[in-house]
Amino acid sequence: QVQLKESGPGLVQPSQTLSLTCTVSGFSLTSNSVHWVRQPPGKGLEWVGAIWSGGSTDYNSALKSRLSISRDTSKSQVFLKMNSLQTEDTAIYFCTRALTGLDYWGQGVMVTVSS
């Protein structure tokens, strides 16, 4: 059974670093890409970045300087790290396979950037 589940802090202070984990099951990270998508409250979907089956990464152009995506295949986990957080980074963060593969999404994790 394919599952993805995001985890991480719900509240982050401005200028700090966000660390999120996407724990997957039912498929291999070495055979499938995982993407991060975010959605600010009341707004649309925004592609954040991806880690491909071979381990390479791609990032949103506007976030590239602050963003890092990595993985631990032995633990079936994908990591998102974003530094210098601003209030505009407040959003629900989803991990998903659905952008290039079958329709599987995590339930999303709400991240609020506030002091």
Add this chain to the structure above:
Amino acid sequence: DIQMTQSPSSLPASLGDRVTITCRASQDIGNYLRWFQQKPGKSPRLMIYGATNLAAGVPSRFSGSRSGSDYSLTISSLESEDMADYYCLQSKESPFTFGSGTKLEIK
């Protein structure tokens, strides 16, 4: 980056109506176009992939088409469960880009 221009932003419609949402790509994306449906408080759901292919479990009243750089999602006969937000996504090249979304609501 490839820009996806989605229209309309809001679409009031009645049950039984035929409705169409369109995305225009700023450069060639071939058929690397996906449509997603999102209901409040839920994760998005894949509806169409490869511009014209129905995803698993999606009702046949949904269809996707392409005309040049214009991509459309059509619902042939609107049902109440179709009221949601819809987004297109180009997956031709990174960075991937979503359209700005269409809110489909009851007139």
